[in-house]
Amino acid sequence: MEEIKRIKLKMQDISIEFPGVKALSNVDFEIESGRIHALIGANGAGKSTLMKVLAGANTHYTGEIFIDGELVEIRSPKEAKNKGIEIVYQEVDTALIPYLSVAENIMLNSIVNKMGKKQMVNWKEVKRSAEAILKKLNMKIDVNTLVSNLSLAEKQMVLIARAVALECRFLILDEPTAPLSNTETKELFRIVRDLAQNENVGIIFISHRLHELFEICESITVMKDGTVVANMDIDENLTPNQIVELMLGRRFDDTYPKKQFEIGEVVLEVKGLSEKDGAVKNVTFDVRKGEIVGLAGLVGAGKTELCKTLFGAMKQSGGEIKLNGKLLKITNPYTAVKQGLALVPEERRKEGILVEDPVYANLSATSLKKYTNKFSFVNKKLEKQAARDIIKDLGIKTPSEDQLVKLLSGGNQQKVAVGKWLVSDAEVYIFDEPTKGVDVGAKRDIFELIERLVEMGKGVIYASCEFSEILAIADKTYVMYDGEIAKELKVSETNEQELLYYSTGGH
């Protein structure tokens, strides 16, 4: 049997800067074909940025990349593909064409790029090649099925098969297991091992689930704040706790002076809540008046889904929600608002604001009734006055209340998304990643605002993957993992390490 040639991919001194942030600084990274290598780090540590450099999606990097000892430049996705580097992003749907069959999707590249002057597609050949690849990988998918009829796990397999069709040498899997069930994950692992051992493909495996990394990977790179902090082999001497310690990110404002308010009786009581598609499973928790309850968890742990299920924006399939002892019937956000809940959603531009509308219309969207007379005519003077008050209160930087929201900065847009709920008379406020994409100053403003709410005796749910923030502002916190609440902790008695431990599946 001929000796398999191991190819080395080496990234040296890679740095990349985005406006205002240094996302990567002097990163060294190395991987060998035929091996499975883990890449881990807290949110914002720079994993995705680094992998996007390899995949040709971040083109303005500085530093050097060597493949098999040869210096290469990767300045476009196409160049990355030519070098045999493939990436399967978490959002599999962005890379697939739903109306085409599995065969067409797997062979897409050869149909698009390798046709030359030929005008007709040889469908028999396309199907045959696709079938051969699926067979090689031992995947049981019918090549004639439309991709739109596949499950998430199957779509991922199609993407992996596509990568193999391109004769890739290095395959990046960005959190491939997040949406998968246990059996699907096992199947994926089998394929990944097969690729590494039999096809000599180097696999970079990004995951937040520590035990998975221990199960499948041979070596690991830990990133933190845009740098590599450790590079090591995974062996019996390594423990999950060691990795957690290495991952711990920068602390956000340890100095944030949390004000303590009196915590009253239970205002929101959730029992056995589940989401229809299983994104939230049997969740039980409560929120008291004047209490800030943290929902800690990594991306994909089900925090957003829990918030949305509570708010009626995702379908509830079981359990009960009680507000002040009264059972709520929440079927959609409209009924949720009517019964006293408020949600500041995570995807601000998509879900939180009306970008084409002025600031004042955004701020009054949830509370327009307050400014209308009995014929439902809006009193614009009152409405704008209230808007000016909120703008001043929250320090929203805008020339006037008439400015279109799309012209504001991210932090100020977020303040608008938060501000619109201030005038509504909700009992419980749900914040889903409220500090995403805002600067430190705006963060502090948002914290102060949340404290103002609890001072008024409201209950607050604060969902975030930034554990330092939860530690800074919450009274108690629940840690979510895989759609379930894995642990309840008192903030005064826990630390970032413990939160991270539970949110990576430790118990």
Next chain:
Amino acid sequence: MESKKLSLIDFLSKWGTVLTIAFLIILFSVMMPATFLTMSNLTTILRSISIVTVIAIGVTISLTVNGFDLSVGSTATFADALVMTMFIWYGMPAFTSVALALVVALTVAAINAFLIVKLKVPDMLATLASMFIFQGVAMTYSGGGSVSQNMARLDGTITTGKVPAIFSKIGEAPWIIIIMLVVVIAVHIFLTYSKHGRYLYAVGGNLEAARLSGIPVNRYRTLAYFLSTLFAALGGIMVASRVGSAQINAGAGYLMPAVAAAYIGFSFAGAGKANAVGTLVGALLVGILENGLVMLSVPYYSLDIVKGVVLAVALASTYFRKKN
């Protein structure tokens, strides 16, 4: 310098429709000093655009929720046939007939709303389907032909029902113009000053954000399609009064001009979205152009070219501005 140039473009795209109207009035007045700028000709213009405008207001409301109603033409045909048969076949009084025709026509809205809001069919396709359905329903109901006074029924008897005199008034100036203006003003106030109008725009601007703000989005989308159908049906009744009989597919010809008027109105005063006054201005622009060109003996079959160009320019200015 740069900013001056920009603000000129800005100014033009905001007030381009109004400036064009002014320019056309001046141009036609100079070319036809004796005939164009007379009271009777101005009345003719307003009367000629009134039906299109009322139907276009319906389309405008469907556009506020980022929807689209292709079925307005068929709805107008349907209402037209309904009201005329009530007079001629059944000899019913004017007010009852009009009210009943409007209510029955709302079945179109019910079907549209059901398809779009409940079954999630894309608006354009759903209303395309209902457009065909009600074109056929109207024709089947009226027996495949036109409905006019003293017509013979299938069994050979002559109908005796008459179109009430008061109903014929609707189609005459100044009443037809007054109806149009009342509709435009009422809808303008509704869209701009009422809570409901604001919600309609919020739903159209960002459905998900509106939903998460606690706005009952499905209710407002349904409302938009009901209002759209209501104004289309009113347009159909105006057609009936104007013509005095119900012709085959009488409303179909109003669909495209109505859509054009609503879209030309987008850029009016920098609104950048569907709005009632803009729609009136859009219809006015097309109406004046048509009137002037006809008076200049441009053949009627060539007018569509001009209308199309006007729409293209208006759309270009709306979307070009959005991009910037």
